Amino acid sequence: MSELDLIAPRADEAAExxxxxxxxxxxWSDVRRQFLRHPGALVGMIVLAAIVLIVxxxxxxxxxxxDRINPRIANRGMSLDHPLGTDNLGRDLFAQVMAxxxxxxxxxxxxxxxxxxxxxxxxVLAGFFRRLDGILMRMTxxxxxxxxxxxxxxxILLFRDVLRDLFGPSAGIFLLIVFxxxxxxxxxxxxxxxxxxxxxxxxxxxxxxxxxxxxxxKIIFRHILPNVLSPIxxxxxxxxxxxxxxxxxxxxxxxxxxxxxxxxxxxxYDGANYMTLNPSRVIWPGLAISLTVLSVNFIGDxxxxxxxxxxxx
Amino acid sequence: MMKWHGAIGAAxxxxxxxxxxxxxxxxxxxxxxxxxxxxxxxxxxxSSGVKDVEASSVVLEPLASYDEKGDMVARLAVEVPTLAxxxxxxxxxxxTWKLKPGITWSDGTPLTAEDVVFTAEYCMxxxxxxxxxxxxxxxxxxxxxxxxxxxxxxKSAKPFPYGPFVGGESAILQKAQFKDCLGAKAAQCTKENFxxxxxxxxxxxEFRANDSIRYVAxxxxxxxxxxxxxxxxxxxxxxxxxxxxAVLETGEFDYAxxxxxxxxxxxxxxxxxxxxVITAFGNYLERMHLNFTNSRPEAGDKRSVYGDGSNxxxxxxxxxxxxxxxxxIDRQLLVDTGYGASGRVTCNIxxxxxxxxxxxxxxxxxxxxxKANKILDEAGWKKGxxxxxxxxxVRASLLYQTSTNSVRQATQALIKxxxxxxxxxxxxxxxxxxxxxxxxPSSPDTSxxxxxxxxxxxxxxxxxxPETNLGGSTCKEIPEPKTNWLGTNFSRYxxxxxxxxxxxxxxxxxxxxxxxxxxxxxxxxVEDGVMIPLIYRGRISAISNKLAGxxxxxxxxxxxxxxxxxxxx
Numbered sequence: 001m002s003e004l005d006l007i008a009p010r011a012d013e014a015a016e017x018x019x020x021x022x023x024x025x026x027x028w029s030d031v032r033r034q035f036l037r038h039p040g041a042l043v044g045m046i047v048l049a050a051i052v053l054i055v056x057x058x059x060x061x062x063x064x065x066x067d068r069i070n071p072r073i074a075n076r077g078m079s080l081d082h083p084l085g086t087d088n089l090g091r092d093l094f095a096q097v098m099a100x101x102x103x104x105x106x107x108x109x110x111x112x113x114x115x116x117x118x119x120x121x122x123x124v125l126a127g128f129f130r131r132l133d134g135i136l137m138r139m140t141x142x143x144x145x146x147x148x149x150x151x152x153x154x155x156i157l158l159f160r161d162v163l164r165d166l167f168g169p170s171a172g173i174f175l176l177i178v179f180x181x182x183x184x185x186x187x188x189x190x191x192x193x194x195x196x197x198x199x200x201x202x203x204x205x206x207x208x209x210x211x212x213x214x215x216x217x218k219i220i221f222r223h224i225l226p227n228v229l230s231p232i233x234x235x236x237x238x239x240x241x242x243x244x245x246x247x248x249x250x251x252x253x254x255x256x257x258x259x260x261x262x263x264x265x266x267x268x269y270d271g272a273n274y275m276t277l278n279p280s281r282v283i284w285p286g287l288a289i290s291l292t293v294l295s296v297n298f299i300g301d302x303x304x305x306x307x308x309x310x311x312x313x
Numbered sequence: 314m315m316k317w318h319g320a321i322g323a324a325x326x327x328x329x330x331x332x333x334x335x336x337x338x339x340x341x342x343x344x345x346x347x348x349x350x351x352x353x354x355x356x357x358x359x360s361s362g363v364k365d366v367e368a369s370s371v372v373l374e375p376l377a378s379y380d381e382k383g384d385m386v387a388r389l390a391v392e393v394p395t396l397a398x399x400x401x402x403x404x405x406x407x408x409t410w411k412l413k414p415g416i417t418w419s420d421g422t423p424l425t426a427e428d429v430v431f432t433a434e435y436c437m438x439x440x441x442x443x444x445x446x447x448x449x450x451x452x453x454x455x456x457x458x459x460x461x462x463x464x465x466x467x468k469s470a471k472p473f474p475y476g477p478f479v480g481g482e483s484a485i486l487q488k489a490q491f492k493d494c495l496g497a498k499a500a501q502c503t504k505e506n507f508x509x510x511x512x513x514x515x516x517x518x519e520f521r522a523n524d525s526i527r528y529v530a531x532x533x534x535x536x537x538x539x540x541x542x543x544x545x546x547x548x549x550x551x552x553x554x555x556x557x558x559a560v561l562e563t564g565e566f567d568y569a570x571x572x573x574x575x576x577x578x579x580x581x582x583x584x585x586x587x588x589x590v591i592t593a594f595g596n597y598l599e600r601m602h603l604n605f606t607n608s609r610p611e612a613g614d615k616r617s618v619y620g621d622g623s624n625x626x627x628x629x630x631x632x633x634x635x636x637x638x639x640x641x642i643d644r645q646l647l648v649d650t651g652y653g654a655s656g657r658v659t660c661n662i663x664x665x666x667x668x669x670x671x672x673x674x675x676x677x678x679x680x681x682x683x684k685a686n687k688i689l690d691e692a693g694w695k696k697g698x699x700x701x702x703x704x705x706x707v708r709a710s711l712l713y714q715t716s717t718n719s720v721r722q723a724t725q726a727l728i729k730x731x732x733x734x735x736x737x738x739x740x741x742x743x744x745x746x747x748x749x750x751x752x753x754p755s756s757p758d759t760s761x762x763x764x765x766x767x768x769x770x771x772x773x774x775x776x777x778x779p780e781t782n783l784g785g786s787t788c789k790e791i792p793e794p795k796t797n798w799l800g801t802n803f804s805r806y807x808x809x810x811x812x813x814x815x816x817x818x819x820x821x822x823x824x825x826x827x828x829x830x831x832x833x834x835x836x837x838x839v840e841d842g843v844m845i846p847l848i849y850r851g852r853i854s855a856i857s858n859k860l861a862g863x864x865x866x867x868x869x870x871x872x873x874x875x876x877x878x879x880x881x882x
Contacts (some may be wrong), residue, residue: 069730071650075577088575089650089723157757161610161764169740258741259722260729270719273554273578 034306041302044295051292055101066095067260075278085280087271097284100262105292107178107247107263112239114182119189120232124220126190127197137194144187155180156255173257177250181243189235196228230304237300241293264289339530339543341880344860346872347569349556351523351549356506357482358436358443359499366482367570368547370870371528372419372511373484376410376429376463377475379868381593383666383777385475389413389424389485389512393475405470405822410478412461418487419516419531426457431488433465433477438496447781448476448483472822473778480775481870485512514540514876524549534876541862541879554578560588560855568863569855570871575720576653579855588858592655592851595867596665596782597773599656599724601845602803603629603638604766608712617763619791619805627707629766633692634709634737635842637685639677641735644847647727651720652848659849663779663835668824671832674839677846685735694736702736710738714758714765716746721769724847739767754798761792763803771850776868780818783834786843787812806843 035041064082070090077085084093126136156176163172200206201224209219248265250256257263264285271281352368354360376390385393391411394400401408416424433455436443453466455477465477477483487510494502508517512535515528528545548566551559557572559565561582572579572590579590606624608617615624628634644658660677663669694702694709702709713728715721722743729739742765744758749770757764774782784790785801788809792800811834818830838844852867862877 067726067730069727071646071727074650088577089726161757165610259717259743260726260741270722273574273719277577277581 031303031306035302038302038305040298041306044298044302047291048295048299051101051288051295052105055098055105058098059095062094062098064092064095066099066262067091075274077278078280084284085278087278087281088274093267093280093284096262096267097264097288100264100267100285101288103174103257103261104244104247104264104289107174107181108240108243108292110178111181111185111243111247112236114178115186115239115243116189116232116236118182119186119235120193120225122186123190123193124197124224124228127194128201128216128220128224133194136190140187140190143184148184151184152180152250152255156250169258170261177247177256180250181246185239185242185246189232189239192231192235193228196231197224200224200227226307229307233300233303233307237293237296240296241289244289244293338532338534338538338540341541341543343544343546344542344568344878344880345566346545346547347551347556347559347566348547348549349551349553349569349571352526352547353522354506355509355517355520355526356486357484358441358445358486359506360444364549364570367870367872368526369509370481370484370513370872371515371545371547371875372509372513372517373481373486374511374513375480375484376412376478377480378873379480379776379866380873381864381866381868383595383868385479385776387413389416401474405467405472405474407464407466408471408474409458410463410465412463413535414461416512416535417533418510418512419533420487420510421533422487422489424485424512425460426463427460428485428488429463429478430455430457431492432484432486435486435491435495435499438499440497441495441499443499445482448479448775450476450781452477470820470822472820472827473780475776475778476781480868481873482775487511515545518544536876539876541877545875557582557590557855560857561585561590562587564588564857567857567860572853572855573655573718573720575651575723576655579653582855586858588856590654590853590855591865592853593865593867594657594665594849594851595773596663596777596779597771597850597852597867598659598662598664598846599769599771599848599850600662601767601769601847602763603635603842603845604763604768605629605805605807605843608764608766617805618793619807620793622807626766628709628711629842631692631694631704632842633688634694637688637735638732638737639839639842639845640681640685640688641731641737642677642728642845642847643680643731644678647724648848650727651723652850655851655853656848657851659846660839661835661849662838662844662846663782663831664846664849666777668828669779669831669835671835673832673836677839680731682731682734689735696736700733700736701738708738709736710740711766712740712742713767713769714742714744714749715769716749717743718746724769759798760803761798761800763792763805768803769847779831783818783831783838784815786834786838787815804843806838806841808837808841811837 068091073086073090074088075086076082082092082094084097086092122136122140126133159176163176166172167175206219206223209223244265247256247263248269251263251266267285268282268289271285274281348364348367350362350364352365354365355369355372357366357369357373360366374388377385377387377393380386387393389412391413392398394408394410400410412424412426418424433449433452435441436445437449437452451468451471453468455463455465458464465474467474478485490505490510491502494505507520507522514531514534516531517526518529519527526547530540530543534540553572554574556569557574557579560567560569562585564587583590604617604626606617606619607615607626609627610616612624618624648656648658658678660674661670689702694704697703713725715725725741729741732739748756748758749760751759753759760768760770786806787802788807790800790802791805791807792798792802814830814834818827818834821827821830839846852871854865854871856863859881860878861881862879864874865871866873
C-alpha cells in the first residue's frame with residue numbers, strides 16, 4: 001500500500017504535468033484516478049467486463065442453440081463439442097450459461113438500479129426534510145413488515161397477463177420481475193441513507209452552504225449525495241447479488257420466467273440434483289454468479305474508497 | 314408411558330438374546346420412515362393430501378384394503394361382501410359387512426358396528442368439509458343391524474359398492490373419541506385429529522404437525538405376534554432427491570415414499586448398495602388436458618368458462634389440431650429421460666387393470682411427425698414465415714402449464730420441441746404444486762381454473778374400478794364459477810353421447826359389459842383429443858436392504874401392511 005502511494009503520485013506528475021497546473025480538478029477525474037489505483041476494483045472491473053463481453057458477444061461466436069434438446073448426448077462432461085458439457089436433456093451448457101447470463105445480469109442490474117434509486121430518494125428526502133421523515137420512514141417500515149412472498153404473488157398474479165399481452169411472454173415477465181424485485185428491496189438502502197444524511201447535514205460544510213443561501217437541491221446534490229455515496233454503493237452491489245437470487249427463487253415457485261428460459265439461478269437449481277453425476281452443471285452457473293457478485297462488490301468497494309474525500313490522496 | 318419403556322426393554326432383551334424364532338411383538342426395534350411431504354394431520358377425512366392418509370393408515374384401518382395385485386382383502390371385516398356370498402343385495406342397492414369378532418381399539422374398548430355407522434355420519438355431516446365425501450356418493454343410509462353387522466343402502470343400484478370403508482382413505486374412526494367432532498366442529502378437534510385411536514398395529518405416541526411422528530406398537534392389536542417393530546419414527550421434510558439419498562446412499566432411513574427423481578440420479582444412488590428403488594404399477598397416469606374453452610385473457614369473464622358451449626378455444630377447437638398434437642409426442646423419449654423403469658408408454662385414460670385397458674387407440678404409441686404435419690396441412694393450418702402455423706388469422710401458439718417438478722419441466726421442454734416440429738409454438742409455465750393443486754377459487758393458477766391451453770399432471774383413483782374416474786369427464790363435472798371451480802372435467806368436454814355411456818356404466822353390473830363400456834368411453838376421450846395420455850406411472854419408493862416384509866402397493870396406501878414389516882437379520 002505504502003509503496004503504491006509513493007509511486008503513484010510520481011507517475012501522475014510524469015504523465016500529466018500540465019494537468020496539475022490547471023487549477024480545476026473535477027470530482028469525477030479524482031474519483032477515476034483513485035479508483036484505478038484500487039487493485040481489487042481494477043481486477044473486479046476486468047472480470048465483470050469479461051463476463052459481460054462473453055455473455056453478450058459469446059452467442060455470436062458459439063452458435064449452438066441453448067434450448068436444442070438432444071437426449072442422445074445427455075449428461076456429457078466437458079469436451080471440445082460441448083466445452084462445459086451438457087444437461088440431462090442434452091442441451092449445451094455453455095450456450096445455456098451465456099443465455100442465462102444475459103437474463104440474470106439484466107435482471108440483477110436493472111432491479112438494483114430501481115431499488116437503489118428508490119431507496120436513495122426516499123432516504124435522502126427523509127433525512128434532509130424533517131417534515132417528510134415521519135411519513136416516509138413509517139412507509140419504509142410498512143414495506144419492511146409486509147410479507148414479501150404473498151405480496152409478490154399478488155403483484156404477479158394481477159399484472160402477469162396484462163404485461164404478457166402487451167410485451168410478449170419473455171419481455172413482459174422481465175419487466176414484471178425487475179419491477180417487483182426493485183420495489184421490494186429498496187427499504188434497507190433507504191434506512192441506511194437516511195441515517196447517513198442525518199449525520200452529514202449537521203456538518204459544518206453543509207451549514208456553510210446553507211449560510212450562503214444555497215438551495216436544498218443544490219446542497220443535496222453537491223454536498224450530501226457525494227458524502228453518502230459509500231453506503232449507496234454497498235447496498236447497490238449487494239442488491240445485484242440478491243436480485244439474481246430472488247429471481248431464481250421466483251422462477252422456482254413458478255412465478256418467474258418460463259421453465260425453459262435459462263437464468264443462472266435456474267441452471268444452478270436444476271443442476272443441484274445432478275451434482276454427483278455431472279459436477280459441471282452446478283460449477284459453471286455457480287462460478288458465474290459468484291464471480292459476478294464478487295467483482296461487483298469489489299467495484300463497489302473501490303468506488304466507495306474513491307468517493308470518500310477523506311481517503312483521497 | 315410405562316408400557317412404552319417396557320417395550321423398549323423387551324426389544325433390547327430380544328436383540329441381546331438373538332432369538333431367531335422371532336415372531337414376537339416389538340422384537341425388531343424401531344423402523345424409520347421418510348415422507349418428504351410432512352404429514353400435518355392424522356385424520357384422513359380432513360386432508361386432501363396423500364401423505365396424511367398414509368400417516369394415518371398406520372393407526373386407522375378400513376373394513377377392507379386393496380392388496381398389491383389390486384384385489385380386495387378383508388381387514389376388519391370377515392370377508393368382502395359380494396353377490397356370490399350373499400353380502401350384496403340382488404337389486405345392487407345395498408351391501409352388508411360383517412365385522413371380525415373380538416377386535417378392540419387401542420384403548421381396549423371393542424370395535425362395533427356403531428363405530429362404522431358413526432364414521433359414515435362423520436364424513437357426511439354437513440359443514441364438516443370431509444375430503445373423502447366422494448367415497449360416500451349415493452349412500453342413502455348406513456345402519457347397524459347388530460353389533461357386528463353394518464348395512465349400507467344406496468339411492469340407486471350400485472354395481473361397485475366398495476366406495477365406503479374400503480382402502481386407507483376411508484378408514485374407521487372411533488365413535489367414542491370423535492362423537493363431539495361432527496360437522497363444523499370437525500376441524501377444531503385438534504387433540505382427536507392429531508392422535509386418533511385406532512385398531513391398527515401402531516398407536517400415536519407423539520405427533521408434531523409438519524415435522525415428525527412417533528408411533529409405538531399397539532399392545533391390543535389382534536395378532537399377538539405383530540407388529541415386529543416396537544416403534545415407527547416417521548420424519549417429514551426435504552425433497553424427493555434427499556429422501557432417496559437418505560435410504561439409498563446414507564442408510565439413515567429404512568423407507569422413503571415417492572422418490573420421483575430422474576432415473577439416472579436414482580441409479581447412481583442405488584449403486585451405494587444400501588437399498589433399492591421399488592416400483593409398483595396401479596392406475597397412476599400422467600396426462601395432458603386440452604382446454605375446450607377459450608382460455609385467453611381476451612375472453613374476459615368467460616375465460617375458461619364453458620357456459621352454453623359458445624366459447625370454444627380458438628386453436629384447440631379444431632379436432633385435426635388435437636389429433637396432430639397427440640401424434641407428435643414421442644412418449645418413449647419422455648419415459649427414458651424422466652421416468653426410466655417407473656414409467657411406461659400408454660395411450661389409455663384407464664391404464665389398468667388389464668380387463669379395462671383398450672388397444673383401439675394404440676396409434677398414439679408411435680410418434681409420427683410426418684402424418685401430424687399432413688393432418689394440419691389438410692386442415693388448412695398454413696406455416697407462416699416464422700415456421701408457426703396459422704389458420705383464419707389464428708396463430709397455433711399454446712400456453713402449456715404444469716406443477717413445479719424437475720421431471721415435469723424436462724417433459725415440458727421435450728414436448729415443446731416435438732410440437733415445434735409440427736409448427737406449433739408452445740409457451741411453458743410451471744406453478745408451485747401447492748397453488749396448482751390447491752383448488753383455491755381466488756387463485757388464477759389452479760388446475761381447475763385452467764387459465765391456459767394445455768395442462769399436465771398425474772391422476773389416480775382408489776381401487777380398480779374406473780367408473781368414478783371416467784364419470785369425471787361428463788358435462789356436470791365441468792369446473793365453472795357457479796360450482797366454485799370444483800369439478801374434475803378439466804378439459805371442459807361436454808358430449809351427450811359420452812354422458813349417456815357414463816349413465817349406462819353406472820347401471821351395468823356384468824363385468825364383461827362394464828369392461829366393454831369402459832373401453833368405449835376410454836377410446837372416445839382419446840380419439841376426441843379430450844386428454845392426451847402420456848405415461849403410465851409407477852409408484853416409486855426407496856427401501857433399505859435391512860427391511861423385509863414390505864409389499865409395494867399402488868392400489869392402496871403404501872403402508873397398508875406395515876404390521877408385517879420386519880428387520881432383516
